[in-house]
């Protein structure tokens with residue numbers, strides 16, 4: 001009468017050979033690319049690979065699965081944007097120095 005037990009067999013077969021790193025939450029090795037941290041740019045893409053677990057939807061960094069992804073993204077954002085910000089400050093500072101130098105004459 002009841003055929004519920006057989007429904008289990010119809011579930012898509014879980015692929016263990018996806019080659020990814022195991023999910024820190026459930027150990028699942030199948031992930032899809034996570035939301036792109038665009039503000040990290042190409043440097044961020046090299047240092048951090050955001051993925052989302054196909055099984056439990058946990059998002060994490062494939063390069064450091066046990067690190068907190070939100071913290072990691074924030075630290076990278078501060079580091080990368082901090083460098084860019086310093087560069088801009090340096091250029092503006094040099095420009096201001098140059099203007100001050102030329103105005104003196």
Ligand SMILES: [Zn+2]
Nearest residue numbers: 023026053056
């Ligand atoms: Zn998972």
